[in-house]
Each structure stands twice: as C-alpha cells, then as structure tokens.
Amino acid sequence: MAKVMGTRLQIWTFFVLASACKTPGAENASVESAQHTSGAATALGVEDVPADEAGYIQQLQDLTIDIMKMNQKQIGAPNPVRDVHTKTNGCVNGIFEVDPNLDPSLHTGVFQPGARYPVIIRMSPGAPGIKPDSGVTSRGLAMKLLQVDAVLDQYQVPTEERSWLLPQFAGLQQDFTFLNAEQFIIKDLSRYIIFTKDLANGNPLAAFINPNPFHPIFQPRELKLFIDEVTQKVSNLLGISYFGQLPYKFKDTAFKYRMDPCPSQQPLPTMSSKDPDYLRQAMTETLKDTTVCYAFSIILQKDANIQPIEDSTIAWPSSDKDIAANKPTANRTEVGRITIPPQMISSDAVEQRCERLSFNPWNGLAAHKPLGNMSRARKAVYLAGAANRPSDRGVQTPDEEQLAFLKKYSAYGLAPK
Numbered sequence: 437m438a439k440v441m442g443t444r445l446q447i448w449t450f451f452v453l454a455s456a457c458k459t460p461g462a463e464n465a466s467v468e469s470a471q472h473t474s475g476a477a478t479a480l481g482v483e484d485v486p487a488d489e490a491g492y493i494q495q496l497q498d499l500t501i502d503i504m505k506m507n508q509k510q511i512g513a514p515n516p517v518r519d520v521h522t523k524t525n526g527c528v529n530g531i532f533e534v535d536p537n538l539d540p541s542l543h544t545g546v547f548q549p550g551a552r553y554p555v556i557i558r559m560s561p562g563a564p565g566i567k568p569d570s571g572v573t574s575r576g577l578a579m580k581l582l583q584v585d586a587v588l589d590q591y592q593v594p595t596e597e598r599s600w601l602l603p604q605f606a607g608l609q610q611d612f613t614f615l616n617a618e619q620f621i622i623k624d625l626s627r628y629i630i631f632t633k634d635l636a637n638g639n640p641l642a643a644f645i646n647p648n649p650f651h652p653i654f655q656p657r658e659l660k661l662f663i664d665e666v667t668q669k670v671s672n673l674l675g676i677s678y679f680g681q682l683p684y685k686f687k688d689t690a691f692k693y694r695m696d697p698c699p700s701q702q703p704l705p706t707m708s709s710k711d712p713d714y715l716r717q718a719m720t721e722t723l724k725d726t727t728v729c730y731a732f733s734i735i736l737q738k739d740a741n742i743q744p745i746e747d748s749t750i751a752w753p754s755s756d757k758d759i760a761a762n763k764p765t766a767n768r769t770e771v772g773r774i775t776i777p778p779q780m781i782s783s784d785a786v787e788q789r790c791e792r793l794s795f796n797p798w799n800g801l802a803a804h805k806p807l808g809n810m811s812r813a814r815k816a817v818y819l820a821g822a823a824n825r826p827s828d829r830g831v832q833t834p835d836e837e838q839l840a841f842l843k844k845y846s847a848y849g850l851a852p853k
C-alpha cells in the first residue's frame with residue numbers, strides 16, 4: 437500500500453505542481469476563501485464559531501469510533517485501538533525545564549521561570565493501522581507534562597489562575613501535541629470529515645483531487661501541504677522539528693508552539709529503512725548513551741488577519757529565514773528545553789503504559805485553552821477515542837518505573853533550582 441501510494445503521490449505531485457503553475461486563479465481562490473473563514477474574528481485570540489459546527493463534530497466523533505473498530509479488526513486486537521496514530525514508534529521519559537530567565541511578560545500557566553516537569557512523550561506515525569515505518573505518513577509527537585499542580589504549588593501560582601479545562605482530569609497534566617509540519621493540512625471541519633473517510637479507506641489523495649462528476653474536489657493547496665508533510669524523509673524521530681500547528685490561548689492573545697533539536701545536538705544514529713520498525717530501532721540506539729535535547733518555542737499572535745485562529749492551513753511564520761526576512765508577524769521565542777536522557781524504550785512496562793496513554797490538547801490549564809474549529813472538534817473526538825479503548829483517560833501519574841527514572845536523574849528533580 438505504501439509503495440502504491442508512493443507512486444500515486446509522484447503522479448499527483450506532478451499534476452498539482454503543473455496545475456498550480458497553469459491556474460494561479462484557482463490557487464489564489466483557495467487561499468482567499470481560507471483567509472475569509474475567520475472574517476469576523478479580527479481581534480487577537482478571538483474565535484469565530486460557525487452555526488453548523490456541532491453537527492460536523494458529532495459526525496467526526498462517530499466516524500472516529502467506526503475507524504477504531506475497523507483498525508481493531510484489521511490488526512486482530514482484542515479491543516478498539518487508536519483511530520489514527522495507531523502504531524507506537526516509542527515512548528520516552530524526559531524533563532521539561534522552563535527558561536529560568538523567561539521574560540515576565542511570558543509567565544503564564546505552566547511557563548513559570550525555572551519550573552521543571554517530568555514529561556512522557558509518545559512518538560507515532562499519523563496513519564491509521566500498523567504499517568512499516570518507511571510508509572508515507574505524518575509523524576506525531578505527544579507530550580504530557582506531569583505533576584503540574586505540584587510544580588505550580590512551588591511557584592505559589594494562585595488557584596484561580598489554575599482552572600482546568602477538563603475538571604475530571606484536573607491537577608496533573610498539561611498535554612502538547614505536535615506533527616512534523618508547520619501548518620495543519622485541512623482548512624475546515626467539513627473538509628476534515630472527507631479527509632478522514634478517504635484516509636481510512638487507504639486513499640487520502642481523493643480528499644484533495646477527485647473527478648467525481650457529482651462532487652468534484654480540487655484542493656491543490658491542501659494537497660501540497662499534505663504531500664510536504666507525509667513525504668518528509670525521517671531517519672531518526674529524535675532529530676526532527678515538530679509543530680503544534682493550531683493556536684492556543686496566551687493571556688490576551690494566542691500562541692502556537694514548536695519543538696526543534698537544540699543547536700548543540702550531535703548527529704544521531706540512523707538505521708536502514710528496510711526494517712519495518714527502523715524508527716524504533718534508531719530511537720533505541722540513540723538512547724543507549726545519548727542525551728537528546730529539544731528547544732520548545734512559542735509564536736505569538738500579533739495580527740489576527742495575518743495569523744488567523746480559524747484557518748490553520750495558514751502558517752504563522754516562525755523560521756529563522758522568516759524572522760531574518762522581517763516577515764510581518766514573524767516571531768519565535770524559546771521558553772524552555774526538553775531533555776531526554778539515555779533510557780530503555782522497549783521494556784514491557786514501557787510498552788503497556790504507552791499503549792494506555794491518552795493525550796488530548798484539552799487536557800490542561802485554561803490558561804492554554806485550545807482555540808479554533810479543529811481544536812473545538814478535537815475535544816469531543818479525543819475524549820470519545822480514549823473512552824472507547826482501554827486507556828488511562830488522561831489520568832497519568834508517574835508509575836514505579838518512571839519514579840525510578842526520576843530518582844536516577846535526580847539532577848532533574850522537581851524542585852526549582
């Protein structure tokens with residue numbers, strides 16, 4: 437399937453690039469309509485909720501449960517499994533440390549200067565089902581900051597600033613979710629439903645170009661974003677950049693986040709992509725003796741027209757190149773570092789805990805509330821997903837193995853320096 441899709445991708449890529457050159461009007465029309473979906477929301481951090489949204493969210497939720505059961509059948513698993521991101525490349529323990537010199541204007545929620553949280557990170561391909569790592573797919577990273585209330589106690593953050601988005605899971609965790617591309621590939625929920633169905637049927641390209649005479653589809657811009665994301669060559673998941681893609685509340689405005697390998701990081705080992713689990717092997721090899729470091733940065737919303745909340749296919753520029761070119765609104769501020777010390781990633785205990793984890797961008801503080809239509813949909817979808825498979829449903833305290841790990845790395849203890 438990966439091979440067939442690879443060939444199809446080449447053909448479609450050619451077609452899309454050719455059509456994008458020949459029909460600039462069509463490409464512009466797509467960008468235009470994307471920019472106007474959030475026409476009403478021109479103030480910073482403000483959402484724009486369309487009247488028909490609840491119906492789309494319900495459809496997505498139902499579809500998710502159907503696909504979980506389909507995945508279960510295909511894999512022969514005893515229970516439903518994740519709709520997408522089904523395969524685990526690996527779960528790792530680490531420490532998130534906020535910059536001790538963080539500018540006071542950026543102190544909010546978990547971002548307290550010098551705060552240290554134990555984290556658990558799960559890496560997964562975005563595709564449904566269990567496939568060889570060499571297949572075309574997005575690459576996901578989900579990170580859970582643990583012991584959040586305990587750390588915020590140390591900073592005497594008032595309880596009124598610590599309201600939790602999901603009261604049933606209050607107090608413990610702040611989740612952050614990432615993929616390997618700057619922008620989300622789909623512009624709204626009606627399109628996301630089409631994409632989810634086609635992805636589950638093994639033909640995601642039909643969501644972007646489909647000559648069906650009754651419902652023709654031509655979305656060259658989304659298709660280009662999709663191809664860029666799923667064809668990125670990855671030799672080691674611990675060595676690439678990851679992006680939150682969607683906006684989140686940040687005081688009176690909004691932010692997006694990203695994770696990049698620290699500039700000081702040495703090159704990481706790679707394995708032959710012929711092994712169906714080569715990305716797991718590369719992680720295992722790396723973490724035998726190497727400490728991996730990531731910089732966690734935020735991008736603030738400065739202009740609601742140029743950095744829309746509701747259309748996440750429009751990038752909020754944050755690369756070195758964008759910043760050097762003085763692109764309007766381009767910005768990126770490193771607020772913390774993630775350290776992943778050497779460890780064993782393939783023990784039974786790690787595997788079992790990893791499988792039961794459930795991440796949800798709504799699992800966290802109201803100070804970092806997810807914003808925009810995709811985020812609003814994710815709330816219901818992720819909760820339904822976790823409820824329909826054996827999972828800890830967001831409740832995750834360090835188990836014995838993690839506690840032993842934290843003890844071993846006592847230099848990274850919870851207390852501020």
Ligand code: HEM
Pocket residue numbers: 496500517518519520521558559560576577578613614615620628679680681682793794795810811813814817818821822
């Ligand atoms: C409407 C938009 C989206 C929908 C409907 C959606 C749906 C899902 C679903 C159903 C799961 C499985 C969850 C579970 O069973 O626990 C999942 C997992 C995941 N999603 Fe999304 N997703 C969306 C957007 C995004 C975005 C924007 C990102 C990041 C930039 C993202 C990153 C991830 C990651 C990393 C996982 C794996 C979580 C884990 O390790 O358990 N997703 N998504």
